[in-house]
Amino acid sequence: MSETSNILRRLTNKSAITRMQAIIIVVIVIIAAAGAAAYYLSIPPPAPVRKIAVVSDIGGRGDLSFNDMAFKGGGESEKAFGVKMVELISKSEADYVPNLETAAKDPDVILTVGVGFLLTDAIKDVAGRYPDKNFAIIDGYVPDMPNVMSILYEEHKGSAIVGAVAALAAAQYGYPHIGVVLGIEIPVLWKFEIGYKWGADWGLKWYQSKFGKSAPVIGDTPLKERVLWTYTGTFSDITKGYEAAKAMYAQDAVAVYNVAGPLGLGLNQAVQEIATQKGLTMGPPFWIGVDANQDWINPGFVLVSMMKRVDRGVYFAAQLVVEGKFRQVVADNKGIVTLGIGTKISGIDITGISVSTLADLDEFIAMGTEAEKLTGKKVLPMSPDEIKSKAEAMRNSVPSWVWDAATELENAIRADPTLVPLAGDQATVDQWRATLG
Numbered sequence: 001m002s003e004t005s006n007i008l009r010r011l012t013n014k015s016a017i018t019r020m021q022a023i024i025i026v027v028i029v030i031i032a033a034a035g036a037a038a039y040y041l042s043i044p045p046p047a048p049v050r051k052i053a054v055v056s057d058i059g060g061r062g063d064l065s066f067n068d069m070a071f072k073g074g075g076e077s078e079k080a081f082g083v084k085m086v087e088l089i090s091k092s093e094a095d096y097v098p099n100l101e102t103a104a105k106d107p108d109v110i111l112t113v114g115v116g117f118l119l120t121d122a123i124k125d126v127a128g129r130y131p132d133k134n135f136a137i138i139d140g141y142v143p144d145m146p147n148v149m150s151i152l153y154e155e156h157k158g159s160a161i162v163g164a165v166a167a168l169a170a171a172q173y174g175y176p177h178i179g180v181v182l183g184i185e186i187p188v189l190w191k192f193e194i195g196y197k198w199g200a201d202w203g204l205k206w207y208q209s210k211f212g213k214s215a216p217v218i219g220d221t222p223l224k225e226r227v228l229w230t231y232t233g234t235f236s237d238i239t240k241g242y243e244a245a246k247a248m249y250a251q252d253a254v255a256v257y258n259v260a261g262p263l264g265l266g267l268n269q270a271v272q273e274i275a276t277q278k279g280l281t282m283g284p285p286f287w288i289g290v291d292a293n294q295d296w297i298n299p300g301f302v303l304v305s306m307m308k309r310v311d312r313g314v315y316f317a318a319q320l321v322v323e324g325k326f327r328q329v330v331a332d333n334k335g336i337v338t339l340g341i342g343t344k345i346s347g348i349d350i351t352g353i354s355v356s357t358l359a360d361l362d363e364f365i366a367m368g369t370e371a372e373k374l375t376g377k378k379v380l381p382m383s384p385d386e387i388k389s390k391a392e393a394m395r396n397s398v399p400s401w402v403w404d405a406a407t408e409l410e411n412a413i414r415a416d417p418t419l420v421p422l423a424g425d426q427a428t429v430d431q432w433r434a435t436l437g
Helices: 002-012 019-042 066-081 093-105 117-129 155-173 187-211 238-250 261-278 310-322 326-332 358-375 384-397 400-415 426-436
Strands: 051-055 084-088 109-115 135-138 148-153 177-182 227-231 253-259 286-290 302-308 336-339 353-355
Touching (some): 051 066, 051 093, 066 084, 066 310, 084 093, 109 117, 117 135, 117 148, 155 177, 155 187, 155 253, 155 302, 177 187, 177 238, 177 261, 187 253, 187 400, 187 426, 238 253, 238 261, 253 261, 310 326, 358 384
Parallel strands (some): 051 109, 109 135, 135 148, 177 227, 177 253, 253 286, 286 302
16 A cells, blocks of 8 residues: 555646645555456466385485386376375385375375385384375385285396396306395395395206207306395395405306396495406406396496386376376275386276387487486496397397397286296295205
8 A cells, every 4th residue: 555655746736737636546456456466366376296115125215226216117107197296215124104204294295105114014004094195105015004015026027038038148158156145134135135045947948948058157157056145134235246246257257137226336346356456348258237237337247137117116106196096096906006028907908118229228228328418427438339239249149049038038027927936935935946956
């Protein structure tokens, strides 16, 4: 009203304007101001931005596998569904519940994803106290809660395929062993371990059938000693990954499979030391990537990667929430959805397991580029074109029959979903260890 008073003062100071004229002008000003106010009040406030929260495991950002894959899925959800991803990094297990609560208390968060088996108890706790909020957990088993989706994977099947590739590479290059370095011994990692060992055995039997003779060198190694394996007890201590892998390469393992997230950087270090010492530009020795296509990390020395598409799990859950189908799918599947090779969930095709190819390398080189932005450190070992050239040269150096065998095993798995043993409990693990080592 101060502006109106100023107008009135100026008007009344002019003798040429009558009192009645001044009153009329003031009324016009008031009506105009009221109209403007009514206009702005009639505009609805902007709709709140819908969010999905991704709560990491202790590996955090920059692991270039498990956690980064989850954030990749969140980023793709942003582009596809117009949601905003909130990143909540867990530096220790003590951060799980507070991070989940932070997400649950945000009225704009429509989905909270816990990344990893270790968040299972925290998800149960927080989801129980916030029944109106939606939660998903990767690798956790939380059945019978209407607001929680447990997203599991057929890791044993992908591990079987890379196990076959590794064993056949040992046959090709004359090595007696293959290896696998694992993180904390938890049920989900049993699936990797036994699947890998079974796949190696399948591969050597395939060789015998195809060529009519036992596989060179590794075929003469006793069955229980063909696969060297160890649990490091950690997903964060890269030095332990390096030490475990170094010991396996010292025993002439042609390739070592990374089943410990960031510890793959330790495996890579062990391989690179050998390569530098011997002046190698390409394996063997090799290591095998996990979760993401990690072939780009040291092209020429990463034989293949078992891709556990955590990104697709996060994306799938976000899609269901946005489309209003989340709780129905949870109910239809009793809270458990399993993504694998040729899988379908509630009528929706969703593949969660595959083996790396040259064709999908670009999107994972982009992950390395993103890691450089986040950390401010050099991550890509060379230009994208050089990475692709070296990866292609290595692939072409491996006989085509190795890759043919991998394709044959994948097709066999599609035809018989129970072909690869699923080691989901201690008794089954012990049974297969008694057979395969």
